[in-house]
Amino acid sequence: MTTRTIARVALLVAVATTLAIAESLIPKPLPWLRLGLANAVALLALVRLGARAALAVTAVRVLLAGLLLGTLGGPTFALAVAGGAAALVAMVLAARAVPPLSWLGVSVIGSAAHVLGQLAAIGALFGAGRSVLTLAPWLLATAVPLGVVTGAIVVAVDRRLEAW
Amino acid sequence: MTSDLFSVRGLWRALTPADRIVSLALLLGSIALGVAARPSGEPTAAVVTVGGEVVATLPLDRDSRVEVQGRLSPVTIEVSGHAVRVTESACPHRICVRMGPRRHSGEIIACVPNALVVRLTGGAPDAGVPDAVTG
Numbered sequence: 001m002t003t004r005t006i007a008r009v010a011l012l013v014a015v016a017t018t019l020a021i022a023e024s025l026i027p028k029p030l031p032w033l034r035l036g037l038a039n040a041v042a043l044l045a046l047v048r049l050g051a052r053a054a055l056a057v058t059a060v061r062v063l064l065a066g067l068l069l070g071t072l073g074g075p076t077f078a079l080a081v082a083g084g085a086a087a088l089v090a091m092v093l094a095a096r097a098v099p100p101l102s103w104l105g106v107s108v109i110g111s112a113a114h115v116l117g118q119l120a121a122i123g124a125l126f127g128a129g130r131s132v133l134t135l136a137p138w139l140l141a142t143a144v145p146l147g148v149v150t151g152a153i154v155v156a157v158d159r160r161l162e163a164w
Numbered sequence: 165m166t167s168d169l170f171s172v173r174g175l176w177r178a179l180t181p182a183d184r185i186v187s188l189a190l191l192l193g194s195i196a197l198g199v200a201a202r203p204s205g206e207p208t209a210a211v212v213t214v215g216g217e218v219v220a221t222l223p224l225d226r227d228s229r230v231e232v233q234g235r236l237s238p239v240t241i242e243v244s245g246h247a248v249r250v251t252e253s254a255c256p257h258r259i260c261v262r263m264g265p266r267r268h269s270g271e272i273i274a275c276v277p278n279a280l281v282v283r284l285t286g287g288a289p290d291a292g293v294p295d296a297v298t299g
Contacts, residue, residue: 075279105183127216133201140194152169
């Protein structure tokens with residue numbers, strides 16, 4: 001990584017961490033609903049800087065948000081790791097898909113992978129087993145449109161960063 | 165991808181055919197998964213686990229209330245009229261409390277900060293054992 005890339009990754013880490021904390025503080029109409037702006041920053045890193053940068057942004061963001069929210073090492077943190085890792089792997093793979101997906105499609109896959117990763121963690125770590133799948137329709141039905149929205153935000157931001 | 169991204173129509177146009185197929189497949193697949201995961205029959209008990217360990221089993225045929233210690237705080241679980249709900253928890257977002265009552269087989273209430281899951285099971289004697297192996 002060049003110094004320039006490291007500086008940009010650090011900037012995106014700061015933005016992602018801030019958004020993750022902000023999102024955890026905002027009251028939501030449905031308690032489990034989350035727009036996923038922190039993951040959107042990981043996608044922006046993937047779009048502009050590549051897979052390694054997206055990994056760095058996700059890993060450091062999850063760690064910092066855990067530290068600042070006081071969840072580090074606990075069950076909530078385990079789910080953040082599971083969701084973040086699943087979304088990252090899915091988006092990196094989806095970005096190479098044939099036929100090509102747009103960044104909106106990649107975002108949808110990341111959003112869906114995030115909730116599936118979290119469900120898998122609840123099933124495996126908390127003894128819920130396959131019962132977690134009964135939550136899947138609700139979570140995925142909202143994850144898909146929310147993935148489109150966060151993808152659109154990423155594309156819009158990307159366009160305005162042309163000079164970057 | 166130069167379309168307007170701030171309207172529903174613009175967003176729809178920005179989706180490639182592959183995007184649309186993937187989105188539709190995820191929606192349909194999730195519904196199929198949810199239906200497949202739901203066991204048939206009436207639930208007979210609510211099994212409470214913390215970190216995968218069974219800490220309480222509440223029969224649904226009589227009203228009861230139990231307080232268990234989660235990872236973060238005590239959690240109060242109540243059975244009333246064949247439905248189970250979390251009535252009190254000191255976790256940050258109280259998603260478990262806001263999920264309300266659950267009454268169907270296979271449904272769960274999860275409290276992530278407490279590593280707690282309440283699961284409705286159909287009455288087999290070993291219903292408390294997490295079904296890790298599912299063909």
